[in-house]
Amino acid sequence: MGRRDFLRKSVAAGIGLTAAAQLSSGGAQATVSDTSDIPLITLEEHFTTPELQSKNTSGDKRLFSGGGSRPELLDVGAGRIADMDEAGIDIQVLSTVTPGASKITGAEGVEFTRKFNTWIAEEIIAAYPNRFRAFATLPLSSPEAAADELERSVREYGFVGTMTYGPIDGKFLDHTDYAPLLARAEALGVPIYIHPNWPSPTAMQAYYDGLGDDLTSRILSGPGYGWHQEIAVQCLRLIVGGVFDRYPNLQIVVGHMGEGLPFYYWRVGEDLDRIAQKRLQKPVQQYFHDNLWITTSAFFRDELLNLALATMGEDRVMFSVDYPMASAKVGADWLRAADIPLATKEKIGSKNAMKLLGIDKI
Secondary structure, rough: OOHHHHHHHHHHHOOHHHHHHHOOOOOOOOOOOOOOOOEEEEEEEOOOOOHHHHOOOOOHHHOOOOOOOOOOHOOHHHHHHHHHHHHHOEEEEEEEEOOOOOOOOOOHHHHHHHHHHHHHHHHHOOOOOOEEEEEEEEOOOOOOHHHHHHHHHHHHHHOOOEEEEOOOOOOOOOOOHHHHHHHHHHOOOOOOOOOOOOOOHHHHHHHOOOOOHHHHHHHHHHHOOHHHHHHHHHHHHHOOOOHHHHHHHHHEOOOHHHOOHHHHHHHHHHHHHHHHHHOOOOOOHHHHHHHHEEOOOOOOHHHHHHHHHHHHOOOOOOOOOOOOOOOOHHHHHHHOOOOHHHHHHHHHHHHHHHHHOOOOOO
């Protein structure tokens, strides 16, 4: 059964969508009959391979994500497509799970990512050309090579950008080392999606350890809190460090309903502007609207969506799931049931992503 036939049958039978809207999403009660068929594109949808998992677990396992033992991460074929069909998702943008290939350094990293991206393009996307796009996996420890691999992936294979993973070798993207990557992304007209990564051992010790339980420290430093704050800091560094003045067309995407940035929008607009107005070309808040995009990944809450729309505006918010860490169907049903105008829902569901990623049709 096709994904649109599935949705129509579900709505006709009176099952699925309305009930799902009452899950731990925020409790939207709006009718979904007029939005059950809106196209959906998702941008934070992870995968990996046994080889990449092996390379990433060779170091400190406490700081490795890899999705744990989730078998869905290894499926970039029929099983993933079936999950997308059940949820009514038209296109997934594939990205490697944290930490990508950022731990594979030097010539090995350059060679690995080139082969990896070629495989994704020629084997996976070629098998499902209407369902998958991809963010390039880059040798981030080698910024010049990373810029070259980004360009190759975009020009030869139509990749729609890249994903980075927190600090790289202890440095944020505003560091001068990453100027080649930022400049190339801007020139190519593709975004950089910044995904969280585990903090450095120094940050772990200072902020998250000493709780008497290693797992508690790990979760607090990661998805329980620390990940989101670290990405918010990285974005604010890009703004106040003048990166967007140097690369005014550079576009940055962050997930998890903005990693806390919408909550701090008014505060940074007041306090940071007192300093930044003498150093930057625009007010701090303006960079949110000119250079930042956020996705809903794993944060399926009406109140958070309303805050995101109130601060970022409807043209800078995009739907995402965070698959397989979050349920594609729960996320898709939540968005369809959200009590927002249909035109706004269509922008969030796919139109904004189509504009940013250069996708002509679904």
